[in-house]
Amino acid sequence: MDGNGTYGRRVDALRSRLTATGAHALIVAPGSDLAYLSGYHALPLERPTLLIVRSDGPVALVAPLLERARAREEVLLDDVELHCYGELDDPFALTVDVLLQSTGPFDHAAPRRDDHDAGAVGERGGAQPAGREVLVGEQMWAGFLLQLQKRSGLLRWSSASAAMAHVRRRKDDEELRLLARVALAIDAVHARVPDVLRAGRTEREVADELAALIREDHDTVDFVIVASGPNSASPHHEPGPRTIVHGDAVVVDIGGSRDGYRSDMTRTYVIGEVPEGFADAYVALQAAHAAAVAAVRPGVTAGAVDAAAREVLDRAGLGDAFVHRTGHGIGLDTHEAPWIVAGSDVVLEPGMTFSIEPGFYLEGRHGARIEDIVAVTPDGVDVLNDVPRDLVVIA
Ligand code: ZN
Ligand code: ZN
DSSP: OOTTSHHHHHHHHHHHHHHHHTOOEEEEOTTHHHHHHHSOOOOOOSSOOEEEEETTSOOEEEEEGGGHHHHHHHOOSSSOEEEEEOTTSOHHHHHHHHHHOOOSGGGGSOOOTTOTTTEEEOTTSOEEETTOEEEEOTTSOHHHHHHHHHHOTTOEEEEOHHHHHHHHSSOOHHHHHHHHHHHHHHHHHHHHHHHHOOTTSBHHHHHHHHHHHHHHHOSEEEEEEEEEGGGGGSTTOOOOSOBOOTTOEEEEEEEEEETTEEOOEEEEEEESSOOTTHHHHHHHHHHHHHHHHHHOSTTOBHHHHHHHHHHHHHHTTOGGGOOSOSEEEOSSSSSEEEEEOTTOOOBOOTTOEEEEOOEEEETTTEEEEOBEEEEEETTEEEEOOOSOOSOEEEO
């Protein structure tokens, strides 16, 4: 049950958005959108589980019969209509039926027989109102959408990305608490990296040990990047058999989830001796990170935050080596809106949470990145990670 009304408020906010944009309904498959709206972490099976929010009717969940007990137990949103289907039923036809059920006045304006644009006879023989827009969550498999389209006559399908980002990108107090909590959990792992990372071990060995440390205070390990020596110039390097040696720069970017919310944090380490040319570049990187964090406050655009980091690296001659955006939103997903990217006119608002992670990558030589998660507060910024950002030289 939705004890403190969290899920009800989220659905209300979404319904307002649907009404404002004239969309009839939104449909999402298992994933973070479905969990955000209902509390249900449904399994992504070949048998579809689909949550439907109509602008003018109750929320409905279409689910396989064998998931009924779990759905009843785990859906926290109140007053959800549960429509279960058996092994021989057509879940997509059922979903289209549910989408077309409506209690609002629009539904009573039956299509006229003499107006070909007002209605159509669908495959299943029912009259379908023309032109109703259904927003589809981006985590729905293409195969499901193709099945729905085949059965849905004149419904118009479009992306739910903007509507979901609109409601999800400002975190409520409980979400902020969970993000701060999981940030502390990953801080604790980075604080122990100097015990794990040393010359003579392979990236894979270090990554395995870090994964075990992440698991101590997270529910899942989402990714472990250990990129040593020349591999540190590849931002998403997969840890491999390379043996770490004296004089390596090592980028360690790690994250997991706790109570559904994600951590994501990067520090760069050096083994024994700082590589030639690295120290000055790292000083510029630290300044770029600090400039971007300092730029974060309500009313500023995401593009301006990206520019703050980029200007510092440009001045240091590292502009071309900063090959990615400055950051990404984080919450139930590791990467979600808002995107802290050049040219973005998204205006920051209190409750938005995202990474600040400038880097430089010099192919064949080395690279570095500093990444923290920040939250926009009513008058500025709260940095959720708290491990020093100075270059750590491991003896
Ligand atoms: Zn990140
Ligand atoms: Zn990261």
